[in-house]
Structure formats: C-alpha cells, structure tokens
Amino acid sequence: MGLSRSRFWASRLWASLAGRMVLLLTGGMALVATAALMVAQEAHRRNLNDLRMASVASTVEDISNQLGARPEVTEKLLEAGLVRHILTSQPGWTIDRPSPRLTQLLVARLGPRAHALAQAKPNEYCFPRNRNDPEMQFVWPGVPTCWLVRFDDPRGHPRMLAVVLPRYLNVSQTLYDPLYLVLIVVLSALLATLAAYVAIRPLRQLTSATEAFSLGEEPHLLAETGPSEVRTAIATFNLMQQRVSEGHRERTGMLAAISHDLQTPLTRLQLRLDEVSDPAIRAQLSADLAIMQSIVRDGLDLARSSDNREPWSTVDIDSLLASIAEDAMELGAEVEIGKTCGLAIPIKIDAMTRCVTNLVENAVNYGGSARIDCIATPDQLEIRISDEGPGIPPEDLERMFQPFARGEQSRSRATGGTGLGLTIARAQAKLFRAEVALENRSCGGMVATIRLALPGVK
Secondary structure, X not given: OHHHHHHHHHHHHHHOHHHHHHHHHHHHHHHHHHHHHHHHHHHHHHHHHHHHHHHHHHHHHHHHHHHHHOHHHHHHHHHOOOOOOEEEOOOOOOOOOOOHHHHHHHHHHXXXXXXXXXXXXXXXXXXXXXXXXXXXXOOOOOOOOEEEEEEEOOOOOEEEEEEEOOHHHOOOOHHHOHHHHHHHHHHHHHHHHHHHHHXXXXXXXXXXXXXXXXXXXXXXXXXXXXXXXXHHHHHHHHHHHHHHHHHHHHHHHHHHHHHHHHHHHHHHHXXXXXXXXXXXXXXXXXXXXXXXXXXXXXXXXXXXXXXXXXXXEEEEHHHHHHHHHHHHHXXXXXXXXXXXXXXXXXXXXXXXXXXXXXXXHHHHHHHOOEEEEEEEOOOEEEEEEEOOOOOOOHHHOHHHHOOOOOOOOOOOHHHHOOOOXXXXXXXXXXXXXXXXXXXXXXXXXXXXXXXXXXXXOX
16 A cells, blocks of 8 residues: 555656656765765775775884894783784784785885785684674674784794784764665755756746636736746747737637628618518528528627636626526526525636526527536536437537537527537636536436636646
C-alpha cells in the first residue's frame, strides 16, 4: 500500500514540469553533494595516510639517530620495550611487499646507505596475542595499524622494527551517517523547490492567461519576464491574443452588419406579403420569412457570443432558473423546476440566461417539455435540463454542438430549428467558465448538463 502510494505521488510529480525539475535537481544535487563529500573524505584519508607515513619515517629517523649517538642505552630501551610505539623484531617478521611511498620517505630521511624498506601490516601481525585490545584497533576499515621497517643503523647493523601509531589519528566517517545523508537530501529538495518555483513562475502566469483566454475572457498583455525562451513564448502569446481578438471583433462586426442590412429587405418582404392574395402562398412565404429572420437572429447571437465584456455578478442560482422557467411557461412551454441547490455564486447573468434558455427551448422543441434540476457537489455545480423526447444516437451527441447541426433528420426548419441553439449555448457557457454536455437518459429522453466549478475550486 505504501509503495503504491509513493509511486502515485512520484507519477504526479513527474507529470508536471515543476515536479520534474524538483525531482531531477534534488537527485542531481544530492548525488553531487554526496560525491563531493566522498571525494573530500577520500582526500582526507589520503592526507591522513601520508601524515601517518611521515610520522613513521620521523619515528624511525629518531630511533636511527639515537642508535648512532647512544647505541648501548637505546639498545637496552628497545629490548625492554620502553620506547613508545616501537616493537622489536619478532620471529617470522618479513617484508615481502615494500610500500613505495613509505620507503621513499625513509630513504629521504636516512639516506640510501640505510637500505630502508617498509611495509604496512595488519594488526594481528604485530600483536598476535592482543588483537582484541581496543587500544590496538584502528577505526578506519581495511587500514592496518602497524608498519614493519627494516634499515641499517649508522653503525651498519641491520634493524627490524614495528612502528605503531597512537589512537588520536583515527578518522570519523560522518558521510555514512543516515541522518547526514537525509540532511543532504532535504536541503537539496528545498533548494530544488526554490529553483523550480523561480523558473516555472512565468510559465504558470502564461498558463493561467492561456486558460483565461481560451474561456473567452478579455485578453490582457503579459509582462515579458523570465528566461529568454519564456520571454519569447510570452511575446508570441501576446501577439496571438491581439490577432485572435481582432479576428473576433471583425467577425462580430461583419455578422452584425450583415444582420442589420438584412433587416431592411426582410421588413419590406413582410410588408409585401400582405399584398399576396392567395392565402396558401402567403402562408408559405410567411413561414420562409420567419425562418430567415430566425437564422439572422441566431447568427447574430452566435457572433456576439464571443463578446465577454459582461461583468460578473453574484446571483442566487435557484431564483435565476425559476425566472427562466416562468418566462418559458408564459410563452406556452411546459417547463418545471425540480431539485434546487440554494447557492449564490458569481456568474455572468446574461450569458447564463441565454445558455439555459437555449437548452430549455431545445428540450421543449424536441421533447415537448423540460425539467430543470440544480445539483451542487463540494467542487462543482450542475444544472440539468432534461426532456422526454426520442433522444439522439450516442455517436451524434457531440456533433449536435456544431453550427447548423440538428437531430431532426427531415431538415425541416419548422420542426428542427436553425441548428444554432446548442452551438450558442456552449459558446455562452464558456463565457462564465462552464461546460455543456449532452447524454441520453436511461429512462428515455435526453439531458443537457451545464457544469461549472464552484468559486475557490480549480
């Protein structure tokens, strides 16, 4: 369970750019810091070893000088074992693999005539009876504690001694302390998080602006800050915002002008229909004229659906839905209010009213009636408009939101409408950051659902 949870959070972190930066920087800095400490500790170990060998060479040089100056006294002291850190030769002591570094130091101090040789030996070699004596143990693993040295004293007598270094030259291995490693990882993670925050902040602003612009909000230029690549991306986004906004304004203006210009000939056609004497022909022409006027109105509504200058207002959702239902019932539609949510949230009133109204009209036109339900969950609000019509094939549900797409296959404008109602509803929903979806009911009919996140929920 714990492993699956850790994998889940790791996948969540890896899914975002900031998370990847934190993971990579944390791992990289922890490895670099650990490697640097290992190199430093290895250098410290080498320096300590050089110091120990220098101490051995210095001790041997002092013994050699004493043997040259006071041979009798020094001999007695060595035989009695009274010279600190010096052991005299034992049977079986041999130097089979001389240490080049220590031998070089001895030759430098004693001279080539001493024929000095030295080799590091394990602890038990020099102290076969005292291998468990703590004073004779060296804490660094694998490093011996005594050196065998063979040399000729100033009088030319060969000597074999063992030099043992004191305990104060021990080494502490803090690198392998778990708490020390945890501290490295934690500090690396903090530094990586700070670096990721500084690097990702301009991208987060760009992401937020992109999301807001995709929802139809009024574009605003972003400050071109951050690394050169990010500044280039922000500059490109600002240019894109300007061009898209100009295109929307041109489209809206063009359709508004076309709709306005069509109003005059349509009005003249309406006046001239009264001069048609044949009632049947007049009725057909009036129906065609009504369809043309409906298309013009819906086309203009669709063009204006990208206009996002309406301010946000806090509204009681239940009251707004009840008002929409009452307006529909006054026009003879069969509409009822089902569940209520009891919420007052910031909304764009006109956009939401047009969205819900279009969905209600669609339900009434195709299902004969409409039911409005408001359902609130901890993170979102759902407004459902359901009908009892024949429904739509599942493969055609998304196609219904395309302009001029209609579920009624006869293509009769009298029964199927203009095919812009759902398109306008979805466009209006985007203005107040909502989504519209269609689905067939299991009990028959269809339900259109408006979903929007509640304030404070992303």
